[in-house]
Amino acid sequence: MNSERQELDAPTKLVGFVVGIAFLFLAALFVGDKIGPDAQATAAASHTGHDAHDETAAPAAVPAGLQATQDGYTLSLDRSVTESGPEVPVAFTISGPDGAALIDYDVMHTEELHLIVVRRDLTDFQHVHPTRNASGTWSTALDLTRPGPYRLFADFTPAGGENITLGAELTVPGDYRPQPLSTPNVTSRVDGYDVTLAGAVTAGTNSTVSLTIEQDGREVTDLEPYLGAYGHLVALRADDLAYLHVHPEDGPPGPTVDFTVSAPTAGTYALYLDFQHGGVVHTAEFTIEVQEGQA
Numbered sequence: 001m002n003s004e005r006q007e008l009d010a011p012t013k014l015v016g017f018v019v020g021i022a023f024l025f026l027a028a029l030f031v032g033d034k035i036g037p038d039a040q041a042t043a044a045a046s047h048t049g050h051d052a053h054d055e056t057a058a059p060a061a062v063p064a065g066l067q068a069t070q071d072g073y074t075l076s077l078d079r080s081v082t083e084s085g086p087e088v089p090v091a092f093t094i095s096g097p098d099g100a101a102l103i104d105y106d107v108m109h110t111e112e113l114h115l116i117v118v119r120r121d122l123t124d125f126q127h128v129h130p131t132r133n134a135s136g137t138w139s140t141a142l143d144l145t146r147p148g149p150y151r152l153f154a155d156f157t158p159a160g161g162e163n164i165t166l167g168a169e170l171t172v173p174g175d176y177r178p179q180p181l182s183t184p185n186v187t188s189r190v191d192g193y194d195v196t197l198a199g200a201v202t203a204g205t206n207s208t209v210s211l212t213i214e215q216d217g218r219e220v221t222d223l224e225p226y227l228g229a230y231g232h233l234v235a236l237r238a239d240d241l242a243y244l245h246v247h248p249e250d251g252p253p254g255p256t257v258d259f260t261v262s263a264p265t266a267g268t269y270a271l272y273l274d275f276q277h278g279g280v281v282h283t284a285e286f287t288i289e290v291q292e293g294q295a
């Protein structure tokens with residue numbers, strides 16, 4: 001604009017007048033240009049707000065766990081194919097926006113990073129806490145006895161940042177025979193415990209689910225803290241293994257533990273409840289149908 005303004009310094013009054021008018025016109029255009037995009041942005045923002053209102057808290061972002069790269073962070077496994085076995089070593093890094101392996105994490109649920117592993121057919125769920133070396137490489141051992149594709153979810157919070165869950169696939173070659181997902185259930189038996197699930201989950205909103213734990217017909221009231229709570233719940237969407245964020249609610253050490261679940265869509269989900277009792281972590285598994293939210 002500066003060069004154009006210099007050209008407007010014409011010598012005669014007439015030309016100066018005409019050019020002055022032209023300058024005002026150009027100035028108006030310039031201001032119009034400045035206002036235009038802002039006005040459009042404002043209109044777009046209010047339009048988005050309108051949609052969000054219509055869909056009642058529909059999440060705007062892609063669900064967690066479906067991407068290996070998100071917000072500048074990348075989960076890189078040291079290999080994408082590995083041998084089978086009960087304790088297969090697995091290593092990975094999380095690189096940050098600067099490309100370097102991330103070494104600064106915020107602790108969340110008593111750990112810097114939670115690694116959730118499940119075979120694609122939602123069996124062989126594992127929840128482990130790898131160890132990190134000084135250069136940012138995480139290492140652990142996984143039970144990959146059965147062949148097939150496994151999804152790994154790294155759930156972490158960069159220091160001072162937002163919680164992220166990145167996903168990557170690790171394949172164990174062999175004769176993969178996917179098991180059908182169990183039909184929806186409200187009771188699950190594991191290691192001599194009976195766990196009962198109560199509460200319906202509705203898409204697009206926060207729902208509370210309550211899990212009640214019994215052993216030999218007696219309510220368990222001496223659950224031990226696990227990851228800073230009396231239970232840890234993971235929910236995965238069956239169609240694509242989208243990873244849901246679930247928050248434990250404060251409460252007594254049993255028999256009932258409550259969680260707040262937010263499912264992005266209706267459909268079938270697998271739930272895995274980790275709880276600790278008698279010094280051992282047990283995992284109860286459920287299949288639930290999430291209901292359509294009210295339009």
Ligand SMILES: [Cu+2]
Nearest residue numbers: 111114115128
């Ligand atoms: Cu964990």
